[in-house]
Amino acid sequence: MLSRVADSLYWMSRYLERAEHTVRLIDVNMSLMLDEASTTANLSLERRWKRVLACLGHPGQIEWNGDFYQLTHDLTFSTRSHAAIVNSIAQARENARQVRDELSSEQWQQLNRLYHSMTAAQREVSSYNALTNFLPTVVYDLHQFQGVTDSTMSHGEGWQFIQLGRYIERAAATTTLMDVYHRERFDPPNSTSAGYEFLEGAGLLRCCSAFEAYCNAYTADFTPERITEFLLLNPDFPHSVRYSVDCLRSALMAIGSKSGLHVADELVRVSGRLQASLSFVDIDDVLSQDVGAYLSNILQQCRQVHERVFRLYIQYSTQTALAMN
Amino acid sequence: MSLERLSPAGAEMEHGQSQLFNDAEHFRNSMLRKYVLDGAYDEMFTAEGEARAHYRRLLDMFAHMPQEEIERCKKAADLSFLTQGITFTVYGEEQGTERVFPYDVVPRVISNTEWTHIERGLVQRIAALNMFLHDVYNDGRILADGKVPREVVYTCRHFRREMRGLQVPRNIYIAVSGTDLLRIQSGEFVVLEDNLRVPSGVSYMLTSRRVMKRIFPQLFRAYDVRPIEHYSQVLLATLRSLAPEGRPEPTIVVLTPGVFNSAYFEHTYLARQMGIELVEGRDLVIHDNVVYMRTTAGLKRVDVIYRRVDDDFIDPLAFRAESMLGAAGLFNAYRAGNVTLANAFGTGLADDKAIYAYVPEIIRYYMDEEPLLNNVETFLMSNPVHRQHTLENLDKLVVKAVGESGGYGMLIGPQSTAAQREEFRRRIEADPRNYIAQPTLEFSRAPCLMEGGIQARHVDLRPYILFGDKATVVPGGLTRVALKEGSLVVNSSQGGGSKDTWVVNDQSEGTEDAFTRS
Numbered sequence: 001m002l003s004r005v006a007d008s009l010y011w012m013s014r015y016l017e018r019a020e021h022t023v024r025l026i027d028v029n030m031s032l033m034l035d036e037a038s039t040t041a042n043l044s045l046e047r048r049w050k051r052v053l054a055c056l057g058h059p060g061q062i063e064w065n066g067d068f069y070q071l072t073h074d075l076t077f078s079t080r081s082h083a084a085i086v087n088s089i090a091q092a093r094e095n096a097r098q099v100r101d102e103l104s105s106e107q108w109q110q111l112n113r114l115y116h117s118m119t120a121a122q123r124e125v126s127s128y129n130a131l132t133n134f135l136p137t138v139v140y141d142l143h144q145f146q147g148v149t150d151s152t153m154s155h156g157e158g159w160q161f162i163q164l165g166r167y168i169e170r171a172a173a174t175t176t177l178m179d180v181y182h183r184e185r186f187d188p189p190n191s192t193s194a195g196y197e198f199l200e201g202a203g204l205l206r207c208c209s210a211f212e213a214y215c216n217a218y219t220a221d222f223t224p225e226r227i228t229e230f231l232l233l234n235p236d237f238p239h240s241v242r243y244s245v246d247c248l249r250s251a252l253m254a255i256g257s258k259s260g261l262h263v264a265d266e267l268v269r270v271s272g273r274l275q276a277s278l279s280f281v282d283i284d285d286v287l288s289q290d291v292g293a294y295l296s297n298i299l300q301q302c303r304q305v306h307e308r309v310f311r312l313y314i315q316y317s318t319q320t321a322l323a324m325n
Numbered sequence: 326m327s328l329e330r331l332s333p334a335g336a337e338m339e340h341g342q343s344q345l346f347n348d349a350e351h352f353r354n355s356m357l358r359k360y361v362l363d364g365a366y367d368e369m370f371t372a373e374g375e376a377r378a379h380y381r382r383l384l385d386m387f388a389h390m391p392q393e394e395i396e397r398c399k400k401a402a403d404l405s406f407l408t409q410g411i412t413f414t415v416y417g418e419e420q421g422t423e424r425v426f427p428y429d430v431v432p433r434v435i436s437n438t439e440w441t442h443i444e445r446g447l448v449q450r451i452a453a454l455n456m457f458l459h460d461v462y463n464d465g466r467i468l469a470d471g472k473v474p475r476e477v478v479y480t481c482r483h484f485r486r487e488m489r490g491l492q493v494p495r496n497i498y499i500a501v502s503g504t505d506l507l508r509i510q511s512g513e514f515v516v517l518e519d520n521l522r523v524p525s526g527v528s529y530m531l532t533s534r535r536v537m538k539r540i541f542p543q544l545f546r547a548y549d550v551r552p553i554e555h556y557s558q559v560l561l562a563t564l565r566s567l568a569p570e571g572r573p574e575p576t577i578v579v580l581t582p583g584v585f586n587s588a589y590f591e592h593t594y595l596a597r598q599m600g601i602e603l604v605e606g607r608d609l610v611i612h613d614n615v616v617y618m619r620t621t622a623g624l625k626r627v628d629v630i631y632r633r634v635d636d637d638f639i640d641p642l643a644f645r646a647e648s649m650l651g652a653a654g655l656f657n658a659y660r661a662g663n664v665t666l667a668n669a670f671g672t673g674l675a676d677d678k679a680i681y682a683y684v685p686e687i688i689r690y691y692m693d694e695e696p697l698l699n700n701v702e703t704f705l706m707s708n709p710v711h712r713q714h715t716l717e718n719l720d721k722l723v724v725k726a727v728g729e730s731g732g733y734g735m736l737i738g739p740q741s742t743a744a745q746r747e748e749f750r751r752r753i754e755a756d757p758r759n760y761i762a763q764p765t766l767e768f769s770r771a772p773c774l775m776e777g778g779i780q781a782r783h784v785d786l787r788p789y790i791l792f793g794d795k796a797t798v799v800p801g802g803l804t805r806v807a808l809k810e811g812s813l814v815v816n817s818s819q820g821g822g823s824k825d826t827w828v829v830n831d832q833s834e835g836t837e838d839a840f841t842r843s
Contacts, residue, residue: 003619004608098584100593101603109408116407157621259622313621318610321623 001157003314005102008095009158013165015092019085020142021173025052026072027135028206054180059083069128077122089118104152114141157258163251171244172302179295208239229283242278249275267308274301356778366510368771379436386544398540399430405536427822429773433804440828446698448796454675456691458498462488472690473683480758483673493669494567500667506786508769515699521676523633526803527789528591529823537825549830551800557598563793564629567665575628578602582634582650592633611654614661629665636670678727678761706757715762719746722762783807785815800828
């Protein structure tokens with residue numbers, strides 16, 4: 001497979017995952033916002049939406065100015081910010097367009113449809129109600145794209161790069177999310193009315209579409225420790241960091257064996273270490289140390305994997321490659 | 326869908342024409358009320374207003390179809406083009422503006438007898454042009470014999486001195502071409518121009534066929550339409566037959582200028598249909614005169630390149646240094662015989678508009694046959710007699726710059742202003758070699774679905790010719806339409822559109838419907 005193609009598929013997939021994550025963050029927070037006590041509404045509105053921005057890594061061009069509708073509308077449709085959902089989807093489509101011959105026509109059509117419905121909504125959605133109704137359709141379309149991808153594209157090297165992109169983005173996003181929530185625990189809002197903890201815990205889980213899965217595992221008993229354990233270390237839930245890293249690593253192994261490169265040792269080591277830091281710990285180990293540091297370390301390792309992948313498969317030097325031919 | 330309202334195919338034909346015309350009375354008053362029949366050859370009607378045999382079925386179907394149904398079909402076709410992303414990029418507008426290719430749903434029908442003649446004529450023409458290129462870039466016999474003047478050849482913008490003495494596989498320079506034909510008043514097809522560099526449009530031919538089959542299945546079945554879908558397969562076989570010697574399992578790629586090229590959709594489409602890699606210049610690396618592509622498994626050797634990049638941009642070392650679209654060193658690898666390019670370099674020589682005037686002579690010289698397809702009469706401005714005639718008749722002629730294409734750099738005499746004619750007079754006198762003139766052609770019109778009914782619009786025809794170990798012309802091609810009323814310009818960049826072209830077996834009158842009966 002061409003290096004450029006691998007590059008595009010990888011980024012296409014990352015942008016789509018990013019779009020899905022952003023949609024869910026906005027959607028969940030818009031709905032939780034309605035449950036907030038009206039007396040403290042103003043304060044917690046600000047806390048809530050600033051936290052959303054933090055979870056998205058403080059995107060440029062978008063700031064909290066007291067109007068939540070403006071903020072959510074910008075996060076969805078603003079062409080000024082690269083973090084807006086519309087831009088993630090446009091970027092994904094642009095990457096797909098450059099490798100159209102590698103995608104199945106069903107995939108391309110689904111992505112194209114999503115893009116057109118996004119730009120149509122950009123023109124048409126002008127109210128809070130309309131936005132609330134629109135956002136779930138994006139997730140629906142994104143899920144459909146994933147389904148179409150899995151069922152119409154050969155699960156060869158290209159598909160593995162798509163998997164790699166999706167899970168590296170997901171692992172990083174979930175880790176960032178937990179990091180932000182974790183820091184907040186040391187600075188709780190002064191008005192902790194009854195049910196607040198419940199809403200917060202449920203909200204965090206919903207941001208990872210983990211609410212039902214969590215309840216199945218632990219019943220509806222929300223403790224910070226259990227939530228952390230579930231989102232970080234659960235081996236079976238597709239949005240947990242551990243699960244994402246497991247998938248990421250198996251995609252890397254498949255790519256390694258398909259490309260026939262036997263110099264992937266360093267990548268094997270780096271990704272193996274990342275996997276080990278999630279598979280071979282239990283939650284008490286994590287909580288007894290500096291949780292923030294542990295999470296940053298996971299993020300740092302994800303970044304290393306990304307760099308090694310590029311150095312090995314995509315931006316290698318011609319001289320090295322000629323020497324191996 | 327309302328197609329089922331048609332009486333069983335065949336029944337209406339047995340009753341003959343009278344029923345058709347009775348039924349059609351209302352139709353003529355509504356859908357056809359704006360259909361103009363005057364001087365120009367009409368594809369559907371004879372001069373007396375009678376439907377031609379191969380169009381009757383089509384006319385009949387439209388006559389029985391409620392107008393809303395027709396509109397619905399048109400919408401379905403548009404939507405299908407949009408979701409498939411069959412768009413082209415419009416230059417000069419906001420970056421990345423994509424438009425759906427304007428498309429007309431009424432197919433253009435050509436009888437097989439007519440087609441057979443076209444096919445033979447095109448194969449003859451391309452064979453002769455290949456021999457011409459080989460001769461000019463090697464021995465130059467035709468120049469020595471004085472059939473084509475040396476100065477015309479050497480002053481061609483697309484003449485490539487670098488090609489002198491270079492041997493290309495099978496002596497085939499033009500592997501892929503798309504020749505523009507017009508049907509003139511007498512009903513004869515003539516050649517307007519040969520596109521021998523990187524002709525585009527074949528993907529529109531292939532995809533619009535697919536759309537037509539979906540929206541008019543019954544009509545399609547009622548006609549015996551010759552298939553075109555094997556084009557990609559034949560293209561692949563053609564490219565494979567041109568591989569350098571000693572490469573029995575050649576790696577073939579399509580080279581595209583990239584996603585911002587207006588024909589990018591076509592490049593991806595063809596690569597996908599052939600199952601080969603679509604590469605850009607930046608994916609290629611040349612080392613020791615061997616071409617490689619960068620893959621996730623390291624460098625992989627490339628043997629045949631179907632290039633959709635113009636000569637000038639293909640190698641910054643050999644040609645335009647500022648080009649970002651090619652690969653440095655590609656031309657040397659080509660000269661060394663380590664890679665084949667299709668088409669070869671320098672084929673633009675043979676589609677120069679001044680050389681065009683000599684093509685009939687070229688065919689006689691190499692093939693020892695009379696040309697089967699005629700040229701449009703052409704005046705060369707470098708010839709004093711021709712020039713004199715042209716300057717006296719600027720208001721009746723079409724003047725074209727020889728190096729331009731796509732409908733640019735033209736003067737259409739009858740539609741021009743005095744100032745424009747004066748401008749061209751000066752240009753011609755300043756640089757006669759750069760201009761030719763042709764009579765204004767009243768070329769044929771075909772039915773198109775426009776706002777408020779079916780109307781006649783001017784059409785041309787671009788069939789696609791593949792030339793490898795054998796010559797193939799897929800039956801049909803791209804029919805381009807000048808959608809503006811009265812317009813003669815069919816280029817998509819200037820308000821043109823396209824429609825599907827059906828080559829139908831003549832006996833299809835009687836052969837339907839074994840399917841229904843069984």
